[in-house]
Amino acid sequence: MDKNFLRNNDLGLLLLRLTVGGLMLFHGVHKLIYGVSAIEGMLAGMGLPGFIAYFSLAAELLASVLIVLGAWTRVASVVMVGNMAVAILMAHLSVIFSVDPMTGGWAIELPMLYLLGAAVLCFTGGGKYAVTKGHVTD
Structure with a gap:
């Protein structure tokens, strides 16, 4: 085995893409x-139109599938970061500074993991094992 196997950034980015995109895909399929x-x-309770x-x-x-595939990863990740920011503001704002008494974890740690994982992909792109790679918008 190659001694640099455990230092493979592209493999790490693939794993991050599969994790962030793959796990968020469950939420999208549920909504579908x-x-x-x-x-x-x-949204109605906030006076906003429901079609949003x-x-x-x-x-x-869509963003989840694109992230998993590594197709336009940065653009899809920006969309996911925006989606998670809105989700946190809409559904979790009241507990943003709270700790879950059952687990001791931050009350919004799961949405923040999605948001921050996607934010990392905004900066890095999809890596070598992506459909689109080496482009400004990969």
Whole structure:
């Protein structure tokens, strides 16, 4: 085995893409199957139009697939960062400075993991094992 196998940044980026995009894809598929009515309700409560909820569905489906594939990774990651920022502000703002009493973890650690993982991909791109690589928008 190559001694640099464990120092492979491109393999690390592939794993990050599969993790961030693959796990977020579950949320997108759930919204596709069961709808976005819960998000529409939150938006209505804020005086915003319900159709905005479909942007979340599109972001969680399309951006996730693009990230997994490594196709336009930076652009898809920007979309995911935006989606997660809005999700945190809409659904988790009241607990943003809280600790979960059951686990001791930050109350918004899961959405922040998605947001920060996608933010890393904004800076790095998809790596060598991506469909689009070596481009400004990879």
